[in-house]
Structure formats: structure tokens, C-alpha cells
Amino acid sequence: MVRAKRFVIAGKFDGLPKVTDFQIVEEETPELKNRELLCETLFISVDPYMRVFGRFLKEGDTMLGEVVGRVIESRSTRYPVGATVVAGYGWRTHGVVHEDEKHSLPTAQLRTVPADYPKDLSTGLLLGVTGMPGMTAYFGLLDVCQAKAGETVFVNAAAGAVGSLVGQIGKIKGCKVIGCAGTDDKVNWLRELGFDYVFNYKTKSLDEELKTAAPEGIDCYFDNVGGDFSVSVLKSHMKAQGRVACCGSISTYNNPEAKGQHIFEAIVVKGLKLQGFSGAAYEEDWPAATTQVVKWIREGKVKYKEHVTSGFDQTPQALIGVLTGGNTGKAIVKV
């Protein structure tokens, strides 16, 4: 039993979350029951999806999300004291988890560090390139989009945790990869990562850039943005029989009633396939995919960045940063 802090929802989210939408509660953690463990949080993940799934929480609920923690008390033989785990107990300094706990969110279930995970790789990456965002990129591009060598891939929010890996896996698989981001610094980083064509969507015309970058059209569109941005891509730039991995819709998370041109006709006429998905759906295939991603990191074929905010109390600010484009690479909070 320890004195712990957690963030609860202080009111209904309206538009971009504000720091005052979250409130810290302090309390003792409960006594462990059989097969439960108590973790001390090391890192908290902040991700765009939290904006939309946060909408389903009510006042007083603990804010959701994945963490990396260290087991400090245990009544579980599978997770002994000292083990590092990835858990889904939300924005807490300490969390009690049952060893069979399943999450209802797009986060994977409780797990430990893979057996073949290199000792010198930060466990914080288990919230990024070797965790849910990494697996989302991997299965979204290779399974949902079925990207093949020689095809043209376009990914937006490309300097984020998911997008940056989508582009690099695309290159490894022999695709032509186009990426965009919202600052010149991010765009420069994408160039370093080996993207074939990069642009700042805030200072350039999306239409003109895609016309230049993909005059024959896009085969695979990995979409983190949604809204008018995606309407333009679908209506004007997708090839016939193109595939769209609908991973996120950050442009409308703060305004779900937003309107734009309908896309049904474009879907029919071009024979497009759009699929919403979550990396968690592929959980059984994670071990092999994680091993592959770690191998690519070792070989220098995959690079990553972490955007680390320090201090549990700063978690709301860190999420707001993610939603306003403040991060390059994976955003996490070091507790």
C-alpha cells in the first residue's frame, strides 16, 4: 500500500482539452488480492487516440492510457517484484492490476518486456516504436494497406510515433514513401529518415504537393488525420483500388460534428477500401513483429525519436502538446 496520485476527468471535454479538464486525486492504493500486482509508474504514454476515447469517460473517471511500470508488490507469480511491465491503468503514479486484466481501449493487455528485448533499449520505447504505436504502423501498413514493393505510400502526421515508422517500413519494403508534417524541423527529420518526398502541409498546398509527388496517384494511404485533408486525398489523389488504413482522425477529434464533402462516391467510383483498425487487434502477432522492429533498429534501418515531458503533474500538458503538434516522435511522460 502506497500513497498514490491519479488524474481524473474534471468535466466534459469541449474542443481541445485544457489543463483544467483534469484533476489530481491522492489516495492510498488498495490492498492486493490474489493474482494482483502493484506497479510504480515509470513512463506514461500520451497519444492522439486519448482525445477521442476520453470522450467516453465521465467526470471522476481515471484518465485512460498505457504506462510502463515496475512491480513493487506482487501476489502474482507471473509478475514478481522488480519486473518491468506495460499496463493499461491510465494516468496514475501507481496502479493495481490483475494479472489477467484486459483493456477495453486500443491498448494491449498487461505484459512484460519481451524475452529477447535488448538490455540497452529504453523500456520507454515499449510505449512507442516497440509497443502499440510501432505495432499500429507495422500492421496498418503491411496488413490493412497490404503495401507492396513499387507502390506509392502516403502518410500524414508522419513525424509522429506511428507515421515515422510507417514511412521507414514502407522504404524497407521497397515502396515510394511520401510524408507530411506541420513544421520544417519535422519535415527535415522525415528527409533524414529516408522518405522519398516530404512537405510541410501548413505552408504548402496539399493538392499541389501530391500532384508533384504522386502524379500517378497513391496506392496506400496511412491516415492519422481525417477531415478535409483526407477528403482531398481520397477524391483527388487515390489510385483505383487504393487502400486506406484509417488509423486516426486527429483533425476532427476536437470537433466531431465537423463537415466536409462526402466521400462515398469516390469510394464507389475508384473501388477504394477504407479500414479502421487498432494495433491491439493483432496482439497475437506482436512478438514476431516486435522482434523484427528491434532487428531493424539494430541494423540502423529504423530510427526513432522520443519527446519526453518530465513530471507526473505535467501529463495533461503533454497530451495537449500531442494534439497541437508539439512532438516529434513518440511523446511520453517520465514520472
Added chain:
Amino acid sequence: MVRAKRFVIAGKFDGLPKVTDFQIVEEETPELKNRELLCETLFISVDPYMRVFGRFLKEGDTMLGEVVGRVIESRSTRYPVGATVVAGYGWRTHGVVHEDEKHSLPTAQLRTVPADYPKDLSTGLLLGVTGMPGMTAYFGLLDVCQAKAGETVFVNAAAGAVGSLVGQIGKIKGCKVIGCAGTDDKVNWLRELGFDYVFNYKTKSLDEELKTAAPEGIDCYFDNVGGDFSVSVLKSHMKAQGRVACCGSISTYNNPEAKGQHIFEAIVVKGLKLQGFSGAAYEEDWPAATTQVVKWIREGKVKYKEHVTSGFDQTPQALIGVLTGGNTGKAIVKV
């Protein structure tokens, strides 16, 4: 060589097509080259898709579409004089076709009546329940939607050539089938066809009806309508992991710039799959599917209606009727 008539586009379509958007040209058919055949048109198909693909035609182009014809001259051994064929030469009283002709439209290539086709079944049905619309319903529901016994299927424009077969195949496969149409007569016909729940979307609230008909949500949505109608279905009534066969978007064909709420977030959050498709993509599998549909007709498990307009000159009016909901079942023109 015969004196023939054809309809050409008289100007740019703007909104709902008008009779004056089409013009009859009279001319001699050209002399046949090797492997060509000359057909006399018996039936012309008029379908909603013509509104959208017609947009790609320019002034003076022959209006597109499939016909049933009888070969009256032939330099093809595959298609001798007297044979009945389905061809894609558009709105013509007579057409010259090369025996290898492929269409670029969502119509299948030149073909004859299947060998096992019952003598007493009208060849006009080869433009309907045993042709492209039938195959569109069959593969859209069973392959694109992957409809399974016990699932809930919703189809709109359900009294049309495609929708009415979607509902009946759904019932044959053990699904719960919901259908809607725009007149009470059509709705009554759907009830006769065995749909589980039917409603007139013009006089009832789509939201209320679907809440009642599918309180647990819809697994498979066969969409002929698009626009705001489909936004409502996707955002409020699809189950998680639901599948949408995007077959048509008739609500926006006359106004492709129409706006409504974005659907990207619903696709992401619910993990929906939307797929635009055309029955023509399944052409290799048509013979087996046609045999199956004919068998169902013989067993009384599939019923159909034809909406026949008489006279070649009336073809534009027949298409306008289809686009304004004037037909129950398959609309064709008897030349």
C-alpha cells in the same frame, strides 16, 4: 449495314439529367471487319451508375450502358447470326462489337446467354437479376460484406434491382435483413420478399427505424445511397467491426460537391471496413453465381420485378425515372 439510331450527350450534365441532355443521331452502321458482329438491340439497361460514369463522357459521345441484343450480321465464329448477346455498346438501336471487346465501365464484357440458362426466362433479366445487378448484389453481400448467418444486414434502395436481391440472398444465408425504400408500394413489396423489417425512409425517421430494427447495431451495410443517409448509418448504427459494401451513392450523383459530417472518426473508433466495388471485378466467378441465382429463382427463393419502358426514344426518360425513384425492381427499355 443498317440504318441505326444512337443517343449522344448533348451537353454537360448539371444536376438531375434532363431529356434535352441527350440527342438522337441517325447513321448507317459501318461494314463489319474480321471478328466483328452487328447486333440489333432488344433491351437497354438503365442504372443509377450511369449518372456518375456519364459525367466522364463529353458532348457527342454515345451514352454508355449494357444491352441485350440479337446478332444480325457476323464475321465472328464465336457469335453467329441469331445468337443473343449481352454487350456494352450503349444506347444504340444497333451496335457493332469486336468479339474481344472489353468495356472500361462497370459492365461486363461481351458475352452470350449461359449454356444452362432456362429457355423460359426472359433474356431481359440478363440486365437484371441474372446479370450485372444480380452479380453486384451477390458478390457485394457475400464477398465484400462477408455476411454470415445470424448477422444483421441493412440495405437501402432496397426495391431496386440490386437491393431487392441483396435482401433475398441475406435471408437465404440466415441473416436478419432490414430494407428501406421511398414509397409504401415498394415497402410492401419488400415485405412480400421476406425482409424482416422494412420502412419508407421518406415518411419515417431513419434513426428511429434503425434503433427499433437493429438495437444491437448493423453488421453489414449494403449502401446504394451515400450522402447524409450513410453518415447517419455509419456514425450511429454500425456495430464495431462492421462491413460496408459501397455499391452506389445515388444521393450525391447529381451534386458531387455535397457536404455532410465527416466519417473518418467513426471508421477509426468502430474499426469499420468500407469497400467500393463493382460486380464486374468478379466476372470469372459469374457463371457459378448465375447458376445459383437461377436455381434460387426456380425454387421460388428469389423473386424479381422488371420495370419496362417501351421504345428506344424513351431511354432518357427511363434513366431519369431510375434516378428519381420511379422504378421497382430492374428498369430496362424494350427497344
